[in-house]
Amino acid sequence: MRRAVGLPWQMLRGAVALTYLFIFTPIVITALVSFNSINQSKFPPVGFSMRWWDDALSERWLQPLWFSVQLATLTAVIATLLGLPLAFGLTRYKFPGRNILVALSLGPLALPALVTGIGILQFFQTAGLAALFGFPALLIGHVVICLPFSVRTIAISLRAMPAKVEQAAANLGARPARVFLEITLPLIRSGLFAGAIFCFIQSFTDYSVSLFLSRAGMQPISIAILSYIDYGFTPTLAAVAVLTLVVPLVLIAAVQHFFGIGDFLYGARDSG
Amino acid sequence: MSVAALASRPSRTIIAWRPILLVGVPAAFLLFCFVLPNAFLLTSSAFKSESQVLTNQLTTENYGFLLGRAVYRGAILRTFLIGALVGLLVVVLSYPLAFFLARTRSRWKGALIALSLSPLLASVVVRTYGWWVLLNREGAVNDLLRATGITSQSLPLLPSVGAIVIGLTHSLLPYGVLTILSSLNGVNPSFEKAAMSLGANRIRTFFEVTLPLSLPGIVGAFVIAFTLSISAYATPAILGGPSTATMATLIYDFMTSLADWALGSAMGALLIVSSMVLLVIGAVLGSKREAL
Amino acid sequence: MDEPAVAVSGVRKTYGEVAAVDGIDFEVRPGEFLTLLGPSGCGKTTTLNIIAGFIQPDRGSIRLNGQSVEALPPFRRDIGLVFQDYALFPHMSVGQNVAFGLRMRGVPKPEIAQRVEEALELVRLGGRAERKPTELSGGQRQRVALARALVIRPTVLLLDEPLSNLDLKLREEMRLEITTLQRRLGITTVLVTHDQGEALVVSDRIAVMRNGRIEQLGNAEAVYERPATHFVAEFIGTMNFVRGQAMRVSAEGSCIVGFDDHGVAVAAPQPVAGSREVEIAFRPERAALRTAGAAREPTQLAVPGTVRRRVYLGTLVQSHVETVHGRTIIVETVNDGIRQPPNIGEAVEVIVKGSDCIAYPVS
Ligand SMILES: Nc1ncnc2c1ncn2[C@@H]1O[C@H](COP(=O)(O)OP(=O)(O)OP(=O)(O)O)[C@@H](O)[C@H]1O
Numbered sequence: 001m002r003r004a005v006g007l008p009w010q011m012l013r014g015a016v017a018l019t020y021l022f023i024f025t026p027i028v029i030t031a032l033v034s035f036n037s038i039n040q041s042k043f044p045p046v047g048f049s050m051r052w053w054d055d056a057l058s059e060r061w062l063q064p065l066w067f068s069v070q071l072a073t074l075t076a077v078i079a080t081l082l083g084l085p086l087a088f089g090l091t092r093y094k095f096p097g098r099n100i101l102v103a104l105s106l107g108p109l110a111l112p113a114l115v116t117g118i119g120i121l122q123f124f125q126t127a128g129l130a131a132l133f134g135f136p137a138l139l140i141g142h143v144v145i146c147l148p149f150s151v152r153t154i155a156i157s158l159r160a161m162p163a164k165v166e167q168a169a170a171n172l173g174a175r176p177a178r179v180f181l182e183i184t185l186p187l188i189r190s191g192l193f194a195g196a197i198f199c200f201i202q203s204f205t206d207y208s209v210s211l212f213l214s215r216a217g218m219q220p221i222s223i224a225i226l227s228y229i230d231y232g233f234t235p236t237l238a239a240v241a242v243l244t245l246v247v248p249l250v251l252i253a254a255v256q257h258f259f260g261i262g263d264f265l266y267g268a269r270d271s272g
Numbered sequence: 273m274s275v276a277a278l279a280s281r282p283s284r285t286i287i288a289w290r291p292i293l294l295v296g297v298p299a300a301f302l303l304f305c306f307v308l309p310n311a312f313l314l315t316s317s318a319f320k321s322e323s324q325v326l327t328n329q330l331t332t333e334n335y336g337f338l339l340g341r342a343v344y345r346g347a348i349l350r351t352f353l354i355g356a357l358v359g360l361l362v363v364v365l366s367y368p369l370a371f372f373l374a375r376t377r378s379r380w381k382g383a384l385i386a387l388s389l390s391p392l393l394a395s396v397v398v399r400t401y402g403w404w405v406l407l408n409r410e411g412a413v414n415d416l417l418r419a420t421g422i423t424s425q426s427l428p429l430l431p432s433v434g435a436i437v438i439g440l441t442h443s444l445l446p447y448g449v450l451t452i453l454s455s456l457n458g459v460n461p462s463f464e465k466a467a468m469s470l471g472a473n474r475i476r477t478f479f480e481v482t483l484p485l486s487l488p489g490i491v492g493a494f495v496i497a498f499t500l501s502i503s504a505y506a507t508p509a510i511l512g513g514p515s516t517a518t519m520a521t522l523i524y525d526f527m528t529s530l531a532d533w534a535l536g537s538a539m540g541a542l543l544i545v546s547s548m549v550l551l552v553i554g555a556v557l558g559s560k561r562e563a564l
Numbered sequence: 565m566d567e568p569a570v571a572v573s574g575v576r577k578t579y580g581e582v583a584a585v586d587g588i589d590f591e592v593r594p595g596e597f598l599t600l601l602g603p604s605g606c607g608k609t610t611t612l613n614i615i616a617g618f619i620q621p622d623r624g625s626i627r628l629n630g631q632s633v634e635a636l637p638p639f640r641r642d643i644g645l646v647f648q649d650y651a652l653f654p655h656m657s658v659g660q661n662v663a664f665g666l667r668m669r670g671v672p673k674p675e676i677a678q679r680v681e682e683a684l685e686l687v688r689l690g691g692r693a694e695r696k697p698t699e700l701s702g703g704q705r706q707r708v709a710l711a712r713a714l715v716i717r718p719t720v721l722l723l724d725e726p727l728s729n730l731d732l733k734l735r736e737e738m739r740l741e742i743t744t745l746q747r748r749l750g751i752t753t754v755l756v757t758h759d760q761g762e763a764l765v766v767s768d769r770i771a772v773m774r775n776g777r778i779e780q781l782g783n784a785e786a787v788y789e790r791p792a793t794h795f796v797a798e799f800i801g802t803m804n805f806v807r808g809q810a811m812r813v814s815a816e817g818s819c820i821v822g823f824d825d826h827g828v829a830v831a832a833p834q835p836v837a838g839s840r841e842v843e844i845a846f847r848p849e850r851a852a853l854r855t856a857g858a859a860r861e862p863t864q865l866a867v868p869g870t871v872r873r874r875v876y877l878g879t880l881v882q883s884h885v886e887t888v889h890g891r892t893i894i895v896e897t898v899n900d901g902i903r904q905p906p907n908i909g910e911a912v913e914v915i916v917k918g919s920d921c922i923a924y925p926v927s
């Protein structure tokens with residue numbers, strides 16, 4: 001068997017180590033900068049202080065953070081509810097217009113989210129839907145950009161299902177609804193969760209579609225940080241930035257613990 | 273067995289109600305909240321606007337304005353330059369990493385893959401600030417340069433196109449790794465074994481078999497990095513300035529401080545068209561497998 | 565007479581230009597084991613899926629026990645189906661898999677438990693109900709699939725290449741097991757296979773299919789001894805073909821053929837015209853060899869040739885004879901130590917009785 005040692009491989013390992021360094025340096029620096037004792041983002045930090053963390057944990061920042069969590073949760077739920085029937089229809093049936101719909105459901109991934117945000121803004125404004133501005137429009141924008149993630153993930157797990165089990169269930173007397181509930185749904189469960197998590201993270205880390213759709217008091221955390229830009233990058237902001245990292249990490253750990261999306265992500269599946 | 277003739281009957285046309293019921297609501301949602309807004313934006317870019325209100329006067333003025341001025345032309349060119357550079361850098365940096373991840377026998381393989389993708393958990397806004405800390409006038413890089421006596425004065429590393437390229441490369445690297453990794457995983461290991469059995473050493477095997485077979489991944493990574501770069505707002509906003517305006521930062525200015533929606537739409541339309549062109553080129557060069 | 569358990573009449577299904585099933589009729593009698601046999605792509609699976617209700621035929625009808633089932637969706641047809649790749653539900657245990665069909669029928673819980681147990685006993689998997697399908701061997705999965713299909717007491721059991729995923733030894737074992745089970749339960753069964761050996765062993769009757777049509781429907785002896793078409797003759801077992809001349813049509817289903825002026829009467833299941841070339845078919849075990857030039861009986865045909873190869877099969881020895889027209893004829897001799905097969909390179913004559921030959925029109 002191949003034992004991959006030798007000079008080229010060692011050089012590759014060196015390059016890989018440097019790449020990881022490149023990936024994580026800015027993130028680590030951001031975290032360390034939050035402990036500066038002066039109100040400047042110096043690296044290495046000057047002295048040590050936790051007061052910027054006090055600031056970061058104040059209402060000023062927790063409010064948009066909590067808002068983002070709510071927005072991302074709702075987005076994930078709605079995108080999954082829309083993505084499930086869409087993916088099921090697209091993978092299990094042939095119908096006129098199917099190809100157009102496939103392109104359409106992946107479209108938000110292809111077009112710039114920033115522009116989609118502007119489009120929604122202008123279209124709602126002109127179509128007399130200005131009443132939707134605020135949370136509803138923001139939610140709509142987020143669902144639009146997340147839908148491709150959910151459709152795609154669900155479609156992949158629908159296709160990855162062991163062949164013919166749905167037919168076998170129908171043959172044994174299960175009506176379509178029962179086939180779906182007893183066979184399909186349990187078998188794509190991890191795909192559903194993975195899709196919902198992709199949606200959550202996509203929504204939680206988005207700034208593009210929110211840029212033109214958020215309103216005062218209804219700012220996702222990334223927009224709140226971005227609009228602080230004029231004050232420079234203070235250690236408080238660094239602490240807030242670290243806080244925003246905690247949310248998806250906790251989420252993934254929890255879901256992995258309770259439902260095991262690992263199965264899905266590593267493509268391990270049984271065929272009976 | 274002549275029952276056949278009696279039993280045969282004309283084929284029935286079956287109206288496929290089930291798929292219509294299934295995809296109806298999501299399709300309507302996409303039509304109303306994605307297609308119509310984008311279509312509206314494309315049309316409105318061809319209308320005159322007066323203070324955030326579009327008139328119904330058709331005009332090519334918006335495009336003429338954007339393409340006629342050196343500032344805007346420069347910004348558009350700069351945007352594409354950034355996109356191309358970022359695309360290139362993302363491919364160059366993510367290929368070795370992806371290759372390592374695809375081939376390593378380490379028992380940490382899973383963790384290493386997760387680690388390389390983990391930056392996606394943080395908003396680009398958050399990840400870009402790290403570069404600001406390093407690169408600003410009073411930042412770590414300048415401190416280091418002065419302390420070691422390489423320079424006596426702070427270098428203006430920010431705002432600059434270079435900083436924007438670094439920031440975007442950093443934030444888009446995971447997409448490159450993901451794309452190239454999946455195409456490398458799709459390369460059947462027996463091809464490599466076959467090449468080696470035929471006398472090619474590891475390096476020749478890589479250049480003659482593995483690399484060509486993973487070309488679709490390279491094209492894919494380049495296109496993704498390019499399209500996401502040209503429409504990125506946060507990174508040029510944080511690491512750039514007025515002198516390094518890009519299409520996205522201009523759109524922001526048009527939409528907010530200038531309050532000229534028609535100009536914003538026109539620039540947005542240019543972005544849409546550029547993305548589409550890139551994706552089509554990518555699809556032609558890369559593999560054509562079914563999207564869903 | 566009894567209603568047929570399954571009656572397929574005039575069924576046709578096309579995909580674009582291709583007719584996957586091109587107008588087929590057959591009936592399966594209650595308790596009969598019928599096999600659909602044919603090469604890959606001839607429409608076997610499509611036929612089975614039409615019976616099971618997964619594919620709507622363009623034309624034709626399916627009746628189960630005299631009842632038309634056209635309007636019935638798959639889940640109301642009461643047909644047991646065993647898939648080639650088993651299609652066991654991976655998220656359910658063996659027991660839950662077998663219980664599924666009973667649950668769908670609203671069978672009370674205690675009865676389900678009992679019937680599942682019985683079904684698993686039947687396929688010799690008693691006590692394995694808790695296992696997951698992935699923890700079973702290929703043959704065991706196959707038996708679970710069988711138990712799952714049988715437990716609902718279906719009108720008819722459909723098996724789509726159920727053995728093709730198993731290795732040779734297991735395949736022969738399961739072949740036996742399935743036939744024993746089928747005879748014991750007396751369940752009407754339709755098997756799909758492209759393995760003619762399997763078809764000959766297990767079936768009461770065989771329908772040989774080609775390009776979406778049935779070429780011949782009959783028992784093993786009929787399709788082997790009296791293949792109705794050139795295709796069936798070629799597809800089932802080993803068959804020799806030589807070109808000859810039809811001198812005249814003697815009676816219905818028979819004609820006089822020969823190579824020179826000497827003619828013998830042979831069977832002709834398809835109409836052949838006089839004074840035309842025909843393909844004369846005969847089995848290797850019905851032919852004999854002898855030195856060239858010896859006298860022959862009037863009812864025998866003699867084909868001159870040269871021995872090119874000899875293959876030992878143990879109980880039999882095959883001699884491959886090349887004719888003057890370049891065709892190869894295989895002759896099987898019992899390896900009884902009495903008859904000595906000729907040497908390689910020797911000039912010989914292949915001798916076969918007219919009653920062991922069948923003539924087919926040249927296509
Ligand atoms: N869904 C489909 N769309 C188009 N053509 C099809 C479809 N299903 C089957 N066919 C075609 O119909 C013909 C018969 O297919 P079928 O699956 O019934 O063959 P089969 O006898 O079961 O072959 P095999 O032994 O390979 O399983 C084939 O030529 C096949 O290509």
Ligand SMILES: [Mg+2]
Pocket residue numbers: 608609610
């Ligand atoms: Mg088949």
